[in-house]
Amino acid sequence: MPADFNGTWNLVRSENFEGYMLALGIDFATRMIAKMLKPQKVVKQEGDSFTISTTSTFRNYFVQFTIGEEFEEDNKGLDNRKCKSVVTWDNDKLVCVQTGEKKNRGWTHWIEGDELYLELRCEGEVSTQVFKRA
Numbered sequence: 001m002p003a004d005f006n007g008t009w010n011l012v013r014s015e016n017f018e019g020y021m022l023a024l025g026i027d028f029a030t031r032m033i034a035k036m037l038k039p040q041k042v043v044k045q046e047g048d049s050f051t052i053s054t055t056s057t058f059r060n061y062f063v064q065f066t067i068g069e070e071f072e073e074d075n076k077g078l079d080n081r082k083c084k085s086v087v088t089w090d091n092d093k094l095v096c097v098q099t100g101e102k103k104n105r106g107w108t109h110w111i112e113g114d115e116l117y118l119e120l121r122c123e124g125e126v127s128t129q130v131f132k133r134a
């Protein structure tokens with residue numbers, strides 16, 4: 001029985017988001033705004049089907065996927081690069097591989113206690129975001 005990510009989650013802390021954004025080539029002005037944000041995630045999980053909406057006062061991002069099914073991701077409003085993405089279970093972790101122009105790009109979600117973790121990876125950079133239930 002895999003983990004249950006359903007719910008509304010608010011960012012409480014993050015590490016090295018700047019490094020991750022630099023690896024993605026996000027410009028200075030956008031990084032200055034983005035690092036101040038406290039995004040909210042709403043995760044809907046039904047079996048192996050997920051929607052994750054990330055909203056903030058600046059930009060919003062929505063992604064929908066089924067475990068093991070590759071999809072085209074446009075990263076609209078983020079770095080706007082297209083990639084082919086696939087999400088799989090690694091025990092209770094949700095692991096996304098984003099294949100495209102950027103090497104070693106992807107993310108992992110897991111739950112630890114009452115916190116939702118998100119590790120963001122791009123090239124050599126790793127950023128960790130931690131969320132608590134709203």
Ligand code: VLP
Nearest residue numbers: 034039052054056059060061063078079
């Ligand atoms: C772009 C890089 C900040 C920074 C500028 C815009 C949307 C897993 C996954 C959903 C993510 C988070 C993406 C962060 C990339 C920032 C706007 C921030 C709010 O989450 O939950 O696919 O990829």
